[in-house]
Amino acid sequence: MPQTPTIHPAKTVEGHVIGIDIGGTNxxxxxxxxxxxxxxxxxxxxxxxxxxxxxxKLIRTGVEDLLHQAALPWTSLKAIAAxxxxxxxxxxxxxxxTSYLLGWRDVPLRDLLQTSLGVPTAIDxxxxxxxxxxxxxxxxxxxxxxxxxxxxxxxxxxxxxxGKLLRGSRWSAGEIGYMLVPGAPDQPVERGDPGALExxxxxxxxxxxxQRRWNPNHTALSQDATATQIFEAASNTDPLAQSxxxxxARLLGHTICNLYxxxxxxxxxxxxxxxxxxxxxxxxxxxxxPWSPRIPVQxxxxxxxxxxxxxxxxxxxxxxxx
Amino acid sequence: MPQTPTIHPAKTVEGHVIGIDIGGTNxxxxxxxxxxxxxxxxxxxxxxxxxxxxxxKLIRTGVEDLLHQAALPWTSLKAIAAxxxxxxxxxxxxxxxTSYLLGWRDVPLRDLLQTSLGVPTAIDxxxxxxxxxxxxxxxxxxxxxxxxxxxxxxxxxxxxxxGKLLRGSRWSAGEIGYMLVPGAPDQPVERGDPGALExxxxxxxxxxxxQRRWNPNHTALSQDATATQIFEAASNTDPLAQSxxxxxARLLGHTICNLYxxxxxxxxxxxxxxxxxxxxxxxxxxxxxPWSPRIPVQxxxxxxxxxxxxxxxxxxxxxxxx
Numbered sequence: 204m205p206q207t208p209t210i211h212p213a214k215t216v217e218g219h220v221i222g223i224d225i226g227g228t229n230x231x232x233x234x235x236x237x238x239x240x241x242x243x244x245x246x247x248x249x250x251x252x253x254x255x256x257x258x259x260k261l262i263r264t265g266v267e268d269l270l271h272q273a274a275l276p277w278t279s280l281k282a283i284a285a286x287x288x289x290x291x292x293x294x295x296x297x298x299x300x301t302s303y304l305l306g307w308r309d310v311p312l313r314d315l316l317q318t319s320l321g322v323p324t325a326i327d328x329x330x331x332x333x334x335x336x337x338x339x340x341x342x343x344x345x346x347x348x349x350x351x352x353x354x355x356x357x358x359x360x361x362x363x364x365x366g367k368l369l370r371g372s373r374w375s376a377g378e379i380g381y382m383l384v385p386g387a388p389d390q391p392v393e394r395g396d397p398g399a400l401e402x403x404x405x406x407x408x409x410x411x412x413x414q415r416r417w418n419p420n421h422t423a424l425s426q427d428a429t430a431t432q433i434f435e436a437a438s439n440t441d442p443l444a445q446s447x448x449x450x451x452a453r454l455l456g457h458t459i460c461n462l463y464x465x466x467x468x469x470x471x472x473x474x475x476x477x478x479x480x481x482x483x484x485x486x487x488x489x490x491x492x493p494w495s496p497r498i499p500v501q502x503x504x505x506x507x508x509x510x511x512x513x514x515x516x517x518x519x520x521x522x523x524x525x
Numbered sequence: 526m527p528q529t530p531t532i533h534p535a536k537t538v539e540g541h542v543i544g545i546d547i548g549g550t551n552x553x554x555x556x557x558x559x560x561x562x563x564x565x566x567x568x569x570x571x572x573x574x575x576x577x578x579x580x581x582k583l584i585r586t587g588v589e590d591l592l593h594q595a596a597l598p599w600t601s602l603k604a605i606a607a608x609x610x611x612x613x614x615x616x617x618x619x620x621x622x623t624s625y626l627l628g629w630r631d632v633p634l635r636d637l638l639q640t641s642l643g644v645p646t647a648i649d650x651x652x653x654x655x656x657x658x659x660x661x662x663x664x665x666x667x668x669x670x671x672x673x674x675x676x677x678x679x680x681x682x683x684x685x686x687x688g689k690l691l692r693g694s695r696w697s698a699g700e701i702g703y704m705l706v707p708g709a710p711d712q713p714v715e716r717g718d719p720g721a722l723e724x725x726x727x728x729x730x731x732x733x734x735x736q737r738r739w740n741p742n743h744t745a746l747s748q749d750a751t752a753t754q755i756f757e758a759a760s761n762t763d764p765l766a767q768s769x770x771x772x773x774a775r776l777l778g779h780t781i782c783n784l785y786x787x788x789x790x791x792x793x794x795x796x797x798x799x800x801x802x803x804x805x806x807x808x809x810x811x812x813x814x815p816w817s818p819r820i821p822v823q824x825x826x827x828x829x830x831x832x833x834x835x836x837x838x839x840x841x842x843x844x845x846x847x
Contacts, residue, residue: 348694362787369686371789372670378786381819383779385711391815457705464700465684465787467693493713497703 218281219273221266222516224329225287227253227304230261233510234269235517237281239340241510243272255310263319280322284519286329286512287312290375296326299374303395325519330377331368332515333474333507334361339518341506342472349470350377350462351511354455354478357397358405362466369466380405384457386450400458404451406430406477413447434482452486459491463498474505540603541595543588544838546651547571547580547609549626554587555832556595557839559603561662563832565594577632585641602644606841608651608834609634612697618648621696625717647841652699653690654837655796655829656683661840663828664794671792672699672784673833676777676800679719680727684788691788702727706779708772722780726773728752728799735769756804774808781813785820796827 217237224231230252232245245265252261262285270277289301296313316324327335334343334351343349343363351361360377362369369376380401383389388399402408409430417426422443424436436444459471473484484502491500507514539559546553552574554567567587574583584607592599611623618635638646649657656665656673665671665685673683682699684691691698702723705711710721724730731752739748744765746758758766781793795806806824813822829836 346694360787364686364691369691369788372668372791373789376787376789378789382783382786383706385705385707385709387707389707389779391819394818457711461704461783462787464704465682465698465784466691467695467698467700469694496716497713 219275219279220281220517220520221269221283222513222518222520223262223265223283223285224332224512224516225249225258225262225285225305226329227288227302230258230265231513232262232265232269233513233517234273234275235521237521239514239517239521241514241517243269245269245272253305255307255312255315259312259315259319262316266320277321280320282323282325282520282522283316283320284325284327284332284516285312285316286327286332286516288329290373291326291328291331292374293325293327293370296324298326327368327515327519328361328370328374329512330359330361331370332361332513332519333505333511334363334472334515335368335518336507336511336513336515337472337474337505338363338366340514341511342503343470346470348466348468349472350459350466350468351472351474351505352379352455352459352478353475354405354473354483355475356406358401358408360462362468364466364468379458379462382458382461384454384461386454386457400454404454404458406475409433409447409451409477412450413443416443416447418443430477431480434477434480437486438482448482448486452483452490455483455487456490456494459487459500459502460494460498463500469499470501470503472503472505474508474511476509479504479508541597541601542603542839542842543591543605544835544840544842545584545587545605545607546654546834546838547584547607547627548651549575549610549624552580552583552587553835554584554591555835555839556591556597557843559843561836561839561843563836563839565591567591567594575627577629577634577637581634581637581641584638588642599643602642604645604647604842604844605638605642606647606649606654606838607634607638608649608654608838610651612695613648613650613653614696615647615649615692618646620648649690649837649841650683650692650696651834652681652683653692654683654835654841655827655833656685656794656837657690657840658829658833658835658837659794659796659827660685660688662836663833664825665792668792670788670790671794672781672788672790673794673796673827674701674777674781674800675797676727676795676805677797678728680723680730682784684790686788686790701780701784704780704783706776706783708776708779722776726776726780728797731755731769731773731799734772735765738765738769740765752799753802756799756802759808760804770804770808774805774812777805777809778812778816781809781822781824782816782820785822791821792823792825794825794827796830796833798831801826801830 234243290299298310301307330353358380381398437448555563556565612621620632623629652675680702703720759770
């Protein structure tokens with residue numbers, strides 16, 4: 204039973220939720236009302252808190268801080284949801300595996316959070332949550348189907364079909380960093396290594412491509428440029444940067460074609476620091492144009508940007524994952 | 526109300542359904558009881574009946590013949606379902622487009638059949654129905670997710686996720702004949718033309734590859750061999766046939782990898798006259814082996830064979846499409 208509100212009657216009657224985005228570098232929380240409006244943000248670096256129990260403790264601190272900030276009682280908190288950067292069993296609430304930065308294996312995250320916080324808790328993969336966020340409150344609100352392409356350091360996809368997340372029977376649908384497309388290597392990679400496609404068009408992969416092909420005669424940019432710097436330079440007609448942008452867009456275009464052919468999903472939302480760059484989106488649209496009679500896709504820039512995961516977590520906590 | 530049975534009481538009390546497989550060459554019908562057991566088959570060539578209304582008339586003849594054969598009254602027929610070789614809007618019951626052989630455009634097939642036969646009617650794409658058939662009564666009965674790969678003259682996929690067909694927002698999920706994989710051309714094709722991948726590993730595509738590379742010094746097989754003859758010869762160590770089999774299996778392996786990465790579906794059922802060939806399945810398994818830590822898929826030969834579509838139509842008519 205909800206306790207009688209003490210400070211903000213309108214809000215506490217409806218209740219609040221907290222969305223949580225667990226990253227390898229930062230932990231971010233946001234408190235939202237029952238409409239999904241974010242009221243307060245909270246974040247911390249996770250350098251000393253990467254072990255699951257330490258992370259849960261840090262999350263509890265964040266939750267307490269947010270409720271305090273909003274002058275809300277604990278009883279006002281109705282649910283939380285957390286996104287983790289790894290393969291997540293949504294039914295059992297276990298994070299099966301994350302990347303090396305957190306290094307989690309079979310962590311019962313939902314139970315740990317529920318025990319610590321005493322509120323209903325849901326967990327999911329972070330890219331899935333970003334797709335959910337864009338679908339409910341971002342670039343995909345008009346669509347029943349969308350693919351969210353997360354291009355940051357790496358590359359991944361969150362898939363919404365008929366308004367629901369397609370998670371896969373082993374919780375790892377959308378692992379497109381390993382997709383085999385013309386122009387990327389087609390050799391199997393060692394377990395734990397990033398996929399060949401990710402090594403071409405993920406943010407870190409673009410840097411690697413750049414470093415390998417860097418030649419001061421063909422560019423004014425330094426050898427340690429980032430993907431977004433390379434795309435900026437391409438917009439300013441730097442020839443080597445243009446060639447890297449063109450390669451990235453071609454491979455991304457191929458990836459989008461293949462996703463469309465399998466899913467028949469017409470809307471692609473591009474997110475992540477690299478994926479949101481307008482030069483990349485425009486060049487990819489140019490590459491897709493000759494395919495458009497057969498593959499009529501629409502590319503949209505993420506509307507939620509770096510908030511996509513946390514908004515998705517709020518949606519999940521609010522139960523708006525239909 | 527079901528009419529009082531006259532001849533087969535147990536059957537007519539439960540009612541019967543008819544599954545229909547519309548092809549560019551043959552029309553096939555099967556009458557089944559309420560458990561999905563096929564009691565009688567009926568088929569005809571469609572050469573003079575390709576126009577939609579003529580086809581519906583031919584279907585009516587088949588339905589009458591089947592009921593007569595089974596000595597069942599019309600009232601015993603509770604529902605029918607038909608699979609068409611094209612893009613099919615399941616909600617409106619309209620076949621949007623088929624291949625050139627039928628040449629249909631926007632045919633309201635469900636309404637035409639319902640008007641002609643007076644029983645509840647459902648329609649779907651034929652490869653989707655084959656996937657449904659294998660999922661309910663064939664090689665995928667244990668699985669909630671599967672991909673049915675139809676490799677006959679052409680190449681297509683039917684996708685089952687969480688026990689349901691994934692049809693796509695424009696009814697053309699699984700159009701994998703256009704998938705872009707390393708080793709197949711990555712140029713856009715003209716509207717209406719088969720995809721580059723289909724032209725490499727569809728039955729007709731394999732024949733084309735064979736004819737192009739045929740050289741009597743490297744094979745004992747004739748230049749007009751079919752895909753299955755080529756696979757037979759490969760099993761008997763014919764060098765050119767082996768090279769074609771190896772290429773087909775490599776590209777099919779790549780296709781399966783990409784489908785797995787998007788859908789995270791571990792079971793692939795291979796159907797169609799070419800897809801069911803054991804030499805192709807074994808060679809594809811061999812190609813997938815190095816990927817198996819990352820892409821742990823299981824290949825199964827279709828259990829229903831050429832009956833897959835019609836069994837799927839029976840399932841659809843019985844309402845067992847959950």
